[in-house]
Amino acid sequence: MESNKFIVGLWDHEEVYLHAIQHIRAKGVEIYESLTPFPVHGLEQALGYRESRLHTASFWFGATGTILALSFMTWAMAFNYPLNIGGKPYWPLPSFIPITFELTVLFAAWGMTLTYYVRCKLWPGRVPPIFDARTTDDRFALVFDALKLSDAEMSEIKNMCKHEGAVEVKDRVFTENEGL
Amino acid sequence: MHAYESEFREPLINGLDKNYTKITDDLVRPTERITTLWVIATLLTGAGAAFFVFCLTWTVWFGIGTWGLNKTIGWAWDITNFVWWIGIGHAGTLISAILLLFRQRYRTGINRAAEAMTIFAVICAGMFPIFHMGRVWDAPFIFPLPNTRGPLWVNFNSPLLWDVFAISTYFSVSLLFWYSGLMPDFGTIRDRSKNKWRKWIYNMLAFGWQGNAKQWQRFESLALVLAGLCTPLVLSVHTIVSFDFATSVVSGWHTTIFPPYFVAGAIFSGFAMVETLMVITRYLFKLEDYITIAHIESMNKIIVLTGSIVGIAYLTELFIAWYSGYGYEQFAFYNRVFGKYWWAYAWMMSCNVITPQLYWFKPIRRNIYVTFLLSIFVNIGMWFERFVIIVTSLAADNLPSSWSYFSPTWVDIGLFTGSISLFLFLFLLFARFFPTIAIAEVKSIFRISSEAAKAERAKLEGSGTGGFVGLQAVGPLDKDAK
Numbered sequence: 274m275e276s277n278k279f280i281v282g283l284w285d286h287e288e289v290y291l292h293a294i295q296h297i298r299a300k301g302v303e304i305y306e307s308l309t310p311f312p313v314h315g316l317e318q319a320l321g322y323r324e325s326r327l328h329t330a331s332f333w334f335g336a337t338g339t340i341l342a343l344s345f346m347t348w349a350m351a352f353n354y355p356l357n358i359g360g361k362p363y364w365p366l367p368s369f370i371p372i373t374f375e376l377t378v379l380f381a382a383w384g385m386t387l388t389y390y391v392r393c394k395l396w397p398g399r400v401p402p403i404f405d406a407r408t409t410d411d412r413f414a415l416v417f418d419a420l421k422l423s424d425a426e427m428s429e430i431k432n433m434c435k436h437e438g439a440v441e442v443k444d445r446v447f448t449e450n451e452g453l
Numbered sequence: 454m455h456a457y458e459s460e461f462r463e464p465l466i467n468g469l470d471k472n473y474t475k476i477t478d479d480l481v482r483p484t485e486r487i488t489t490l491w492v493i494a495t496l497l498t499g500a501g502a503a504f505f506v507f508c509l510t511w512t513v514w515f516g517i518g519t520w521g522l523n524k525t526i527g528w529a530w531d532i533t534n535f536v537w538w539i540g541i542g543h544a545g546t547l548i549s550a551i552l553l554l555f556r557q558r559y560r561t562g563i564n565r566a567a568e569a570m571t572i573f574a575v576i577c578a579g580m581f582p583i584f585h586m587g588r589v590w591d592a593p594f595i596f597p598l599p600n601t602r603g604p605l606w607v608n609f610n611s612p613l614l615w616d617v618f619a620i621s622t623y624f625s626v627s628l629l630f631w632y633s634g635l636m637p638d639f640g641t642i643r644d645r646s647k648n649k650w651r652k653w654i655y656n657m658l659a660f661g662w663q664g665n666a667k668q669w670q671r672f673e674s675l676a677l678v679l680a681g682l683c684t685p686l687v688l689s690v691h692t693i694v695s696f697d698f699a700t701s702v703v704s705g706w707h708t709t710i711f712p713p714y715f716v717a718g719a720i721f722s723g724f725a726m727v728e729t730l731m732v733i734t735r736y737l738f739k740l741e742d743y744i745t746i747a748h749i750e751s752m753n754k755i756i757v758l759t760g761s762i763v764g765i766a767y768l769t770e771l772f773i774a775w776y777s778g779y780g781y782e783q784f785a786f787y788n789r790v791f792g793k794y795w796w797a798y799a800w801m802m803s804c805n806v807i808t809p810q811l812y813w814f815k816p817i818r819r820n821i822y823v824t825f826l827l828s829i830f831v832n833i834g835m836w837f838e839r840f841v842i843i844v845t846s847l848a849a850d851n852l853p854s855s856w857s858y859f860s861p862t863w864v865d866i867g868l869f870t871g872s873i874s875l876f877l878f879l880f881l882l883f884a885r886f887f888p889t890i891a892i893a894e895v896k897s898i899f900r901i902s903s904e905a906a907k908a909e910r911a912k913l914e915g916s917g918t919g920g921f922v923g924l925q926a927v928g929p930l931d932k933d934a935k
Contacts (some may be wrong), residue, residue, distance in 0.1 A: 285473075287900070307666040310473060310641070311893040317670045325674040335682075349597065349606040358610055371615040371693055375622040378682050382626040386633060389675045390660065393668045395636065399661025406644040409637070409664050411473035 276420040277447040279305065280427060281404045282434035283412045287313045290413040293437035294319040297415070302430060306416035308408035327385055327392070334384025335377045342376035343369060400452060404445050412440075419444070458901050460911055463747040465559055466895065466903035471742070473896055480892045481642055483738040483884065490737065495881045501874020508867035509584055517587050519864045525857035526847045530865045531581045533839040534872060537722070538578030539620065539694055540715075540835060543687055544723020545571025546627055549634075550683035553676065558902050559751045561894040562744050565638075566734060567727045568631040569887070573879040574726070575624045577872040582616075612696035619693040623686060630679050636662045637672070638888040691719045698842065704785035705846030710773070714766035718835060721759035721805070724752050725831035730880060732825045734889055743890050746819050753818040756831065760809035763838075767806065785846055793858060794845045797837050804834025 284290040291313065298304065298321065307320055350356070351364045361368075390396060408414045417430050431442045466476070512519055522529055545567040552560035583592050594600065595617045597607045607614050639659035646652050662668070695715035698706035728749065735744040774786035790798050808830050811817045818824075849856050861869075883889070900906050 308664050309666070309669065310477075310664060311637075311896040312669040312673050314897075316666050320666055322666065322670060325671050327671055327674045328678050331678050331682075345597070346609045350609055354603050354606055356605070358608055361610055365610055368610040371612075371689065371696075372609060372618045374685075374689060375615075375618040378626060378686050379622040382629055382679055382682050385675060385678060386629045389633070389671050393671055395660035395662065395668075397657050397660055400656065401661040401663040403644065403663075409641040409644045409662075410477045 276305075276418045278419045279404065279445045279447075280417040280419045280430055280434075281443050281445045282415045282417075282431075282439040283405060283407070283441040283443075284414075284438060285412060285440050286438075287413055289438040290415075291315060291319050293434070293439070294415065296437055297433055300433065302417070302433065304415055305418040306404070306414075308404060308414040308416065310409050310411060310413070313413070327389060330388050331381045331385035334388075335381030337384070338376040338378070338380025339373055341380070342373040346372065402447060402451075405443075415439075416445075458907075460907055462902070463745075464902055464904035464907055465562060465745060465747055466899060466905070467742040467745055469905050469908055471899070471903055471905045473899065476896055476899065477641060477645070477892060479740070480743070480888055480890050480895065481645060483740075484642060484886055484888060487885070488737075491881065491885060495878065495885075498874045498878035498881060501871055502878045504867055505580075505871025505875050508864050508871055509580065511864055512584055512868075513589055517585065519862060521859055521861045521865050523857050523859070525850065525855045526844060526859045528843050528847065529859045530840075530861055530869060531585045533836065533843055534869055535578050535581040536694055536715075536839045536843075537836050538574045538581075538872065538876075540691065540719035540722045540839075541726045541832075542571040542574035542578065542623075542627075542723065543691060543716075543719035544727050545569070545574075546623075546630070546683050546687040547720055547723065548727070549630060550680040550687065553680040554684060557751075558898050559748050561891055561898055562748050563727060563731060563752075563890075564894070565631075565634065565887075565891040566731060566884075566889050567723075568627065568634070569880065569883045569889075570723075570727060570730060571627050572624070572631060573876050573883075574723075575620065575627065576879070577876050579620065579624070580872065581868075612693060612700050615693045616697060619690045623690045626679070626683060626686060630676075630683060633672070633675060633679070634891060634894075635887060636660055637664060637893045638891065640664060641892055642888065688716055691716045703846050703850065704781045705789065705842065708770060708773075710766055710769055714763065714770075717759045717762035717766065718805075718838060721756060721763055721809075722831060722835035724756050724759070725828040725835070728752055728756075728824055728828040729832065732821060732828070734884060738884070738889065740890060743895060746821070749821065749824055750815075750818050753812045753824060756828075757809050757812035757818075760805060760812075760831070764806035767802070781851060785849070788849045789841060789845045792845065792849060794841065794848070797841050797845070801834050801837040801841050804830040805838060808834075 282293075284293060287309070290309075294304065294307065294316075298319075304320065307316065309316065346369045347364060355363045357363075404416050405412060405414055415434065419427055419430075422430070434442045468475075520529070520531065522531075545564075548560050548567040549564040552564070583589060586592055586595075595607065595614070636659050639655050640662035643652055643655035643659055643662075646655065692712040692715065695711035699708055699711040701707060731744050732749075735741050771786055771790070774782045777783070788794075808827055811823070811827065844859050848858060
């Protein structure tokens with residue numbers, strides 16, 4: 274976080290909140306962060322976020338699993354230590370399918386989840402900036418970066434929030450080494 | 454904007470006083486206080502879990518000879534317990550994955566506990582084959598590890614090896630799914646708590662969750678893809694478990710119907726176990742408003758469906774045995790129904806096929822006491838199903854001179870009852886420290902499916918202003934806003 278000075282607007286109804294986001298963005302005000310207690314349907318469209326590419330990553334992780342499983346089993350059974358098992362072929366492709374499938378799922382799931390943690394900056398012990406503790410309970414928050422704003426601009430944003438139905442608007446200044 | 458739901462559809466969150474704050478309070482409260490009943494239950498099941506560990510130690514110390522197995526019946530209670538527990542585990546993933554893909558809103562009330570149940574059931578299940586190996590310290594070699602025997606790799610033709618991969622994948626992916634879903638709720642608990650240490654611990658568990666729009670967007674993407682991956686995974690796991698039997702040449706095991714039949718049975722027993730646990734949990738933690746009769750009824754509908762599939766599978770097996778004209782197969786099934794183990798077959802048939810049919814009647818489907826009783830019946834019936842398949846087929850094999858009968862020893866009984874204790878012990882710990890109901894997900898259906906929201910809409914409709922609460926508040930949606 275480069276800035277330490279923010280304006281936090283709090284809403285108590287997600288539909289009012291969604292309209293507020295659309296109206297505020299239409300006026301060209303930049304929203305720093307949007308915090309909600311649960312995934313609000315249509316929020317990323319309202320904020321103009323592009324679609325997440327996590328699923329594409331997941332596909333490639335899965336494909337890695339498929340190739341790794343097939344190539345390892347082929348190498349182990351047909352090349353490294355060919356063994357006659359009940360007269361079955363040295364390269365029994367149908368027998369490889371279950372493990373290939375399982376490893377595809379394993380790689381796709383783990384790869385995607387770890388990517389998700391990294392991209393969302395989630396790891397054990399991370400101390401997140403908490404703009405308002407109620408955003409994981411019952412409040413929908415919009416955060417504006419106030420570091421470079423003049424007093425007039427700040428009061429304009431605050432009035433805009435109140436006009437759009439915010440139940441509370443406040444300043445939030447982070448002090449050095451602020452913990453939880 | 455929010456989907457509009459018919460007023461006639463039963464609400465999934467009861468209570469007219471509900472709002473987001475109240476939901477948080479109600480669902481976090483069980484983690485914030487300790488009850489005497491919980492302490493007693495945890496100590497009792499903890500003692501049972503300790504006895505489970507004792508029996509495992511006994512098994513390793515004196516060997517598999519301490520079990521009731523003999524030369525003819527080499528698989529008995531151990532593999533029965535294994536398949537039973539794995540089957541129970543299936544409902545968790547089914548509820549979170551398949552019901553997510555089908556957009557069934559009732560999953561939000563039960564998915565968290567069901568996923569936890571999956572994790573604990575798979576832990577219990579895994580113990581049995583691992584300790585059945587005898588020399589348990591060699592267990593890592595079930596994986597294709599480099600070794601000094603050639604290297605002689607594991608046999609990739611073997612369904613037992615497929616099982617290793619299937620179950621370990623299933624366990625770890627279920628864990629990811631469960632934990633990723635828990636993080637936002639840990640964040641909620643962290644932000645509520647006043648105590649410094651409690652804040653610190655829950656922040657560790659929450660991985661520093663914040664709940665910003667980008668996290669939620671990726672969270673939903675993750676949940677959807679994991680659900681898409683888990684759906685075929687859950688079907689594959691029990692299919693592969695059934696291959697352990699179906700690819701053998703034992704009469705009574707060598708059956709092509711096994712994969713779908715095992716999967717249906719697994720969902721059947723898993724839903725029954727979810728009901729057993731949820732009926733107790735909703736009572737103990739006063740969660741009746743969130744796990745409603747509507748949830749119970751939906752689960753009972755799945756039980757009657759899967760129970761009927763299982764019933765048809767039993768009858769199909771009997772028919773095919775007769776129709777095959779193959780003497781050994783016919784004998785295996787005659788012996789199963791009328792042989793020395795007729796009583797096990799009778800338990801299986803009555804608990805799995807007959808009693809669940811009562812759920813065709815609505816008053817029974819919606820009766821909490823009957824549901825609890827019948828869910829226990831299903832658990833018993835499904836244990837006997839695995840016992841019948843495994844033991845009756847082995848006991849009277851193709852060579853009459855080796856026919857035998859299985860009697861469990863105290864170690865067998867201790868391991869079975871001990872695994873149930875371990876399961877309940879882990880579940881009790883989970884219910885005390887983790888939110889048993891997915892808080893964020895319940896909030897996400899609040900405006901659509903709660904009694905409070907429906908009442909508010911009905912009031913607006915009554916005044917002739919249209920049903921959309923949000924639009925009433927702020928006027929029509931400005932579509933052109935960028």
